[in-house]
Amino acid sequence: MTERPTLQTVAAYVGVSRSTVSNAYARPDQLSPALRDRILDAARQLGYPGPNPTARSLRRGRAGAIGVLFTSNLSYAVTDPFALRFLRGMAAATEQRDTSLLLIPLPADRDVAVRALDNAAVDGFCVYCGSDTHWALAAIRARGLPIVATSPLDGAGPTEHHVGIDEAAATTRLGEHLAGHGHRRIGVVADGVFPTARPTAPVDLAGPQQAHYASTRGRLTGIRDAFTAAGVPWSHLAVVATAGNDRRDGQHAAALLLDRPQPPTAILALTDVLALGVLDTLAARGLRAGVDVSVTGFDDIDQAAAADLTTIRQPAEDKGRIAAELLLDPPADGHRRQVVLPTEMITRPSTGPAPRS
DSSP: OOOOOOHHHHHHHHTOOHHHHHHHHHOGGGSOHHHHHHHHHHHHHHTOOOSOHHHHHHHHTOOOEEEEEESSOHHHHHHOHHHHHHHHHHHHHHHTTTOEEEEEEOOSOHHHHHHHHHHOOOSOEEEESOTTOHHHHHHHHTTTOOEEESSOOTTOOTTEEEEEEOHHHHHHHHHHHHHHTTOOSEEEEESOSSSSOOOSEEEOOSSGGGSSSHHHHHHHHHHHHHHHHTTOOGGGSEEEEOSSSOHHHHHHHHHHHHTSSSOOSEEEESSHHHHHHHHHHHHHTTOOBTTTBEEEOSBOOHHHHHTTOBEEEOOHHHHHHHHHHHHHSOOTTOOOOEEEEOOEEEOOTTOOOOOOO
C-alpha cells in the first residue's frame, strides 16, 4: 500500500524545508508567489491535502470555534424557533471575530458523548439549556476551557459565566395577569420536567423544584408564587409534562387538560411552541382563546403575534450574542459574570376574564 503523502514528502519533492511548505499554507506572505505556487502544485500532484486543521489550530493556541452544547438532538437546534434566534445572536458575534460555531448534541451513550466533548476543537463551550447534565459539565470542565451557560451553574468558577433571565419573575407576571382576571382553575403545560423524554402525561409534582431543568423550575416557581398569592395552592394546579417542546405535544397536553372533570379556565404553557399547540386544540374543539379558555406562552417567537398569544418576550438574540462575547472577549478582571436580561409581558387577545361557571 502506498504511504499517504505528508508535509515532509512535499518538502523533499520540492527541495525545501518543512517550515517552508508549512508557510505556503499558513503564512503565504513569507514566500514569493512563484515558490508558493510551486509548492502547492507539487502537493496536488502528490495528493497531499494540506496540514491537519486541528493540529494547526492547536499550534496557534486557538481553535477558532465555540462549542454549543445541546442536551437534545441536533434537529432541535435547527428547528426550534427560540434556539434559532439564540444561534443567530451567537453567529453575529462570532462572525465579527472570525470564529465558527460547532453544534454538539449529547447522544444517549455517555461514553460517546464524553469522547465528542473531549475531542471537540473549540476555544470554549456554551451550555444551552443543559446546566443539570452534571456528567457533561464535568467533561468540559476537565478541559479547562471557559464556559457560558443559559442557566446558573452549580459550583461555577471564575471562567464560567451565565447569561439568562429571571424566569420566576417573568411567569409570576403571567400568573398575576390571569389571577387578576379571575382565573382559579389553572392548567400548566411544561417541558423539561424530566431528564429524558417520556410520553406527555399529567404529573403530580410536590413542587417546582422536582423539575429537572433549571429554566423549567424557575418558570413553575413563578406560576406557583402568583397563584398561591391568589389563594390557589400548588396542589390545585393541573400540570401536564410534555415529551418535548413540540407543537403536537402542546396539542396533546391541552386535550388532557380539557378532558378533566373540571377543565381549566386558563392554561399556561412554558413555551410559545407548546402554547401554539394548545391553541390548535382549542380551535379544533370550537373553543375561543381568551373567551372560553385563556392561554399564555413564553418567548414571543415570531408566530406568537400572528396567533394573538399573550406571552413573555425575552431577548433571544441578545442572549446568544452576549454569550459568545463572554467566551471570545472574557472579562479583563478575571471575575465571572452573571448577566440577567430584561423580559416583558406582551398582552394579546389569547387571555381575558375567566368565564362565568
